[in-house]
Amino acid sequence: MSTLVLGASAGLGRALARELATRGENLVLVARDGRDLAAEAANLRTAYGVAVDCLALDAAVPHEAERLTGLPNADAIRHLIFPIGMGTEDDDGLLPPSRVAALVNTNLTSVMAVVSLFLPQLLAADSGTVVGIGSVAALRGRSHNITYAAAKRGLESYFESLRHRTAATGVRVQFYRLGYLDTQMSFGRSLPFPKASPQAIADIITRNLGKDIGCVTLPRFWRPISWVVRALPWPLYRRLHF
Amino acid sequence: MACNESDAWPVGPSKPQLLTTMDGGVQIAAALERPDRYAFFHKAEDALQAIPRGAGFSFAAASFGADVISIDLRSFDRVLDFDSLSGHIEVEAGISLGALFEFLTPRGYYLPVQPGHHRITVGGCIAANVHGKNPARDGTFVTQVESLRLFHPRHGCLELSPAKEPTLFHATCGGVGLTGIIISARLRAQRLPSTSLCVAHHQVATIAEGASLLREQSAHRDLTYAWFDCARFGHTFGRGVVVTGEFASGQRGAPAVKLPPSRFSPETRARLPFTQLNPVSVRLINAAYSRSLCRSNQTNVPLAKALYPTRASELFLSLFGRRGFHECQAIIPHDKVTAYVEQVRERASHGRVCIALAVAKPFDGKSELVRFDGSGVSFAIEVPRTAAAAQFMREIDRLVVQLGGRPNLIKDSRLPREIFEATYLDCDRFRSVLRQWDPQRVFRSELSERLGL
Numbered sequence A: 001m002s003t004l005v006l007g008a009s010a011g012l013g014r015a016l017a018r019e020l021a022t023r024g025e026n027l028v029l030v031a032r033d034g035r036d037l038a039a040e041a042a043n044l045r046t047a048y049g050v051a052v053d054c055l056a057l058d059a060a061v062p063h064e065a066e067r068l069t070g071l072p073n074a075d076a077i078r079h080l081i082f083p084i085g086m087g088t089e090d091d092d093g094l095l096p097p098s099r100v101a102a103l104v105n106t107n108l109t110s111v112m113a114v115v116s117l118f119l120p121q122l123l124a125a126d127s128g129t130v131v132g133i134g135s136v137a138a139l140r141g142r143s144h145n146i147t148y149a150a151a152k153r154g155l156e157s158y159f160e161s162l163r164h165r166t167a168a169t170g171v172r173v174q175f176y177r178l179g180y181l182d183t184q185m186s187f188g189r190s191l192p193f194p195k196a197s198p199q200a201i202a203d204i205i206t207r208n209l210g211k212d213i214g215c216v217t218l219p220r221f222w223r224p225i226s227w228v229v230r231a232l233p234w235p236l237y238r239r240l241h242f
Numbered sequence B: 001m002a003c004n005e006s007d008a009w010p011v012g013p014s015k016p017q018l019l020t021t022m023d024g025g026v027q028i029a030a031a032l033e034r035p036d037r038y039a040f041f042h043k044a045e046d047a048l049q050a051i052p053r054g055a056g057f058s059f060a061a062a063s064f065g066a067d068v069i070s071i072d073l074r075s076f077d078r079v080l081d082f083d084s085l086s087g088h089i090e091v092e093a094g095i096s097l098g099a100l101f102e103f104l105t106p107r108g109y110y111l112p113v114q115p116g117h118h119r120i121t122v123g124g125c126i127a128a129n130v131h132g133k134n135p136a137r138d139g140t141f142v143t144q145v146e147s148l149r150l151f152h153p154r155h156g157c158l159e160l161s162p163a164k165e166p167t168l169f170h171a172t173c174g175g176v177g178l179t180g181i182i183i184s185a186r187l188r189a190q191r192l193p194s195t196s197l198c199v200a201h202h203q204v205a206t207i208a209e210g211a212s213l214l215r216e217q218s219a220h221r222d223l224t225y226a227w228f229d230c231a232r233f234g235h236t237f238g239r240g241v242v243v244t245g246e247f248a249s250g251q252r253g254a255p256a257v258k259l260p261p262s263r264f265s266p267e268t269r270a271r272l273p274f275t276q277l278n279p280v281s282v283r284l285i286n287a288a289y290s291r292s293l294c295r296s297n298q299t300n301v302p303l304a305k306a307l308y309p310t311r312a313s314e315l316f317l318s319l320f321g322r323r324g325f326h327e328c329q330a331i332i333p334h335d336k337v338t339a340y341v342e343q344v345r346e347r348a349s350h351g352r353v354c355i356a357l358a359v360a361k362p363f364d365g366k367s368e369l370v371r372f373d374g375s376g377v378s379f380a381i382e383v384p385r386t387a388a389a390a391q392f393m394r395e396i397d398r399l400v401v402q403l404g405g406r407p408n409l410i411k412d413s414r415l416p417r418e419i420f421e422a423t424y425l426d427c428d429r430f431r432s433v434l435r436q437w438d439p440q441r442v443f444r445s446e447l448s449e450r451l452g453l
Helices: A011-022 A034-048 A062-070 A097-125 A146-165 A198-208 A222-231 B097-107 B122-128 B166-172 B207-218 B279-294 B303-307 B310-318 B334-350 B387-402 B417-423 B427-437 B446-451
Strands: A002-006 A026-031 A052-056 A077-082 A129-135 A172-178 A215-218 B016-020 B027-033 B050-053 B069-072 B079-082 B088-092 B145-152 B156-160 B181-188 B196-204 B223-229 B239-247 B298-302 B325-332 B357-364 B375-384
Touching (some): A002 A097, A011 A026, A034 B079, A097 A146, B050 B181, B097 B122, B196 B223, B207 B223, B207 B334, B239 B279, B298 B303, B325 B334, B387 B417, B417 B446
Parallel strands (some): A026 A052, A172 A215
Antiparallel strands (some): B079 B088, B357 B375
């Protein structure tokens, strides 16, 4: 049995890979740059003694995901975790189509592509977990992160459908709506709420594997914030700049 | 992999963050980047000026400067390879000594040369060519470095070792980050004889006596240092304890060790703005410390505690308050120790300066380029940062030059250029290596600007 982590080279993905390796899980790590993957895999093999397969692919090109089925231990994959995300400072609705496509593909389409490749074997085994990672940025659309938030909102919808699709099976579908994380994406930015440590989130996600928890917002203090943000009437919401 | 579209070497401005030296002497709002992917290390002709940064524990501003981007490398913290037969280990430069210790100890290995805080990074140890618990016998950190990978935005990545690119290798080990970014290093770990040290305490009446005992003991001990009580200026000045240790006989290897977490940093070092160290409190602390050392002549100390006396040093440094302290660590030739001690006592007494800490270690090496090494005894003196202390430090500077000593440039955030040049006679060769390797000088820091490097 092994766990596939898409977006494993940094941030939450790296923390998840380490957390899983600490628990003796074999891993399939997928990320854009083979150099990052090689270093991470070497560390996990040397420090934790787990088996690690790697595949470098560009999630902005979703059909590249088909290469995953060629991995020697692809049949053994039982959990799919998607700590993948890409954002850009100038995502204000005016990006050229190629960059919009790259953002949507990376945040949404590639995840759907990988799930479609491995869901049959999870259903056949009647076990396994599919974990999607969303963002509080998708709670309500706003003038920043327009494409990113749209893709993450789409992802949330996709995971809801997926959970419904697998409800009668042993496959568990989970979705985490995450607040700010202390990763390179948020480094140096002054944000209105504290950043959570990727290690702490990775610990929770790993412990929850196999459980039927649905959609969870983390850290917990974001739950009341998300209720308020969602409940704000438009005449008030349109005046906010955040 | 939550990431930005571009993870490459910065060519535009970054947000500034207030960075400070451990001694509180230099504070600069510097741009800070924290890359976590190898895509960052790509060639760029128009690279902005930068300097690598590890844990930022240096007492001098070696990892930041005005109009310089500090590159925090702590996300590169992985073990890349380990040979359990030879003990050779390849690690990324941002790995902390603590993480390396936790990896090596259960596998029966350790690094003999290490500074005293487990959050310091391997890259920082190489760049500062730090020393450990017995520099006279074990040398400095460079003795453990088999090879390293260096990145420079104009040259790309290079493999350096004493055999391959020796000039650049030697300029990088102890080169305070000015040759480029150390990405990874292959280190030689040693077999771990046991998991604890048998530590002995020898009381000495004077610093000269302590220095001579240090020299005598250094050849066959795994740990040798001396602590002196310099808070009293009378005949008891310099009364102290020489601490020696060797590995206790026992089984090789150890169960997994978890070092205590620490959030200590120069920015969070002290809560109170003023120093709590004055002649009265230092006397009380020294008396208590001396009693604790002398309670038993011989004790068994766990290796982790002997290598990283973290809690005690964090507490002690916090007592200096936010204003901070001055440290002068200098190697004094053996035959000048008595003169040095006498002059220090006289000037501290005359200037009414409170010497809060005085420790010594034996050295028996040769300084090359700008590395802190030499033959003699290194004395580290810490005093609260006051106007009188600044004058005292200037006097100690002149004394060190006069006695043929050498100050540690990463332990003193105000070391003047003329004192540096008078004590590091090989510094021009270092400058010429830098000029040849990097004529545009991409890598700079407050330290390099101050010392004219």
